[in-house]
Structures are given as C-alpha cells and as structure tokens.
Amino acid sequence: MKKKLVVLSGAGVSAESGIATFRDANGLWEGHDVMQVASPQGWSADPALVLEFYNQRRKQAQTAQPNQAHILLAQLEQQYEVVIITQNVDNLHEKAGSSQVIHLHGELFKSQSTLDPRLVYDMDHWELKLGDRCERGSQLRPYIVWFGEAVPMIEPAIEEVATADIFAVIGTSLLVYPAAGLVQYAPPYIPKFIIDLKVPAVGNIDNLIKINKTASEGVAEMIAHLSDIKD
Structure with a gap:
C-alpha cells in the first residue's frame, strides 16, 4: 500500500x-483592493468589476x-x-x-448560481458576463470562496x-x-x-x-x- x-x-x-500572488503589495491584487473583488460586499457593489477581474485572471490562467x-x-x-x-x-x-x-x-474555470450555490458549471471559455444566467434564471458568479464566506x-x-x-x-x-x-x-x-x-x-x-x-x-x-x- x-x-x-x-x-x-x-x-x-x-x-x-x-500567476499573480494574492497578498503582495499591501493587500492589493492586480491593482485592486482585495475586498473590491473578493468579497460578497464587492460583488454587491460592482458585479461588473468583479466579473471583469476574474475574466482577466481566467484569461491569464488559460495560457499558464x-x-x-x-x-x-x-x-x-x-x-x-x-x-x-x-x-x-x-x-x-x-x-x-x-x-x-x-x-x-474555489476554481476559476467554474461558475456558480447566485440563487442556488449547489448549481456549479464548468467553463470552457474565459469570459463570464452580466446576463449569463443559471438554469433557474439567476446571474452566474465566479466559483470562488470570497472573504467572509464559508x-x-x-x-x-x-x-x-x-x-x-x-x-x-x-x-x-x-x-x-x-x-x-x-x-x-x-x-x-x-x-x-x-x-x-x-x-x-x-x-x-x-x-x-x-x-x-x-x-x-x-x-x-x-x-x-x-x-x-x-x-
């Protein structure tokens, strides 16, 4: 054995x-305060920014x-x-x-329903957009465990x-x-x-x-x- x-x-x-590390440069991640792009509050405040941030991470990771x-x-x-x-x-x-x-x-190359977190989808592309929805009609979010989440x-x-x-x-x-x-x-x-x-x-x-x-x-x-x- x-x-x-x-x-x-x-x-x-x-x-x-x-791949960029998370906590370099005084808590900034690629020029963003991590709480802007890696917290439920950041998602609520500006989902478009969060989606674009992870799109760029995904695009980078796709070729790494x-x-x-x-x-x-x-x-x-x-x-x-x-x-x-x-x-x-x-x-x-x-x-x-x-x-x-x-x-x-979490995983960059998966998305998750904002209505039902059990609904997780594989992604075969790098871009997740506003208006991309799960089977129950809710906006898809990055499948990432953000600060403050279990x-x-x-x-x-x-x-x-x-x-x-x-x-x-x-x-x-x-x-x-x-x-x-x-x-x-x-x-x-x-x-x-x-x-x-x-x-x-x-x-x-x-x-x-x-x-x-x-x-x-x-x-x-x-x-x-x-x-x-x-x-």
Whole structure:
C-alpha cells in the first residue's frame, strides 16, 4: 500500500508559472483592493468589476503552464497516494497530471448560481458576463470562496491531513484561515515539510523540516528527503 502524501499548496506554487500572488503589495491584487473583488460586499457593489477581474485572471490562467513544482508533485503519484489541497483557484495541478486535488477557495474555470450555490458549471471559455444566467434564471458568479464566506471543502481537507503519512506545506504564508490551521491536524509523529522563500512561523511542531527555497527547488529537495525516509 502506498503511503499518503498530503500537500497544502499556496500562491507560491503558481507564482513560478506567472500567476499573480494574492497578498503582495499591501493587500492589493492586480491593482485592486482585495475586498473590491473578493468579497460578497464587492460583488454587491460592482458585479461588473468583479466579473471583469476574474475574466482577466481566467484569461491569464488559460495560457499558464505548470512549473517544475506542479510536475514533480504529479510524478510523486507513482510512489505515493498524493492528495493536493490547494488555496489556488487555477488548474495548474490538474494540468500537470495530479489526480486528487481539493480546491479550498474555489476554481476559476467554474461558475456558480447566485440563487442556488449547489448549481456549479464548468467553463470552457474565459469570459463570464452580466446576463449569463443559471438554469433557474439567476446571474452566474465566479466559483470562488470570497472573504467572509464559508469554506465548504475544509472538512474533507481536514480528514485528508489527519490521515496523512507525510504532510507538506508549499508556497503559502499560512495567513489565511481556515487553511492555515490545517497543519495542526497532521499527526505529530509523521514527517512534515514547509517550503517557502519566507518560511512562516508555525509554532512548536514535531518532525518539521523547513526548506527556504522556491516551490520548484523546495519540492526537489523534499523528494531527496523522502528517499531517505524508510518504511
């Protein structure tokens, strides 16, 4: 039976593919205050702005390619049961070949009914417009978990972390909750890795290996460590 490697990935994993990170530049995201474009209040105030913002993110992500970190994580499925829990809304893990991906904060290439959140639709194009409606007649919105909204996938994510044999946190500041709390659910006796150019403070955690590198360099170093971990 393969050991289970559970990975929490953040913006630093996608940054090497040219995807803008969220919290750079004083809370601005591509020149916008994040609350303008990533909150229910922002949506109510100016839905056209929000739609256009995510259209541009989608257009950018459509042409982005997986980097070495994505590719190495996908290749690890040959040796491990790999579960990716990502804070990213792009589809680069899937493009690289990862087969088990949990998106905590939604997915760029899906839309959602504003009337019934259970109605979610795949998008095969980059543009979502005012007037695009669900089957029940309500405006479609980006399938993104905005600030102040519940994170419906957090419970499945907790279950995966709690049953991990190895846990890795890659490219995240661990500032956004509840995702940042997932590290606390990892069994104390398992190996844990934190990979980031600025490794965040996580308190006193057993069996923790810190790797101060980019996602691609850090994943390669983690794989070298994994080869030394015996059954």
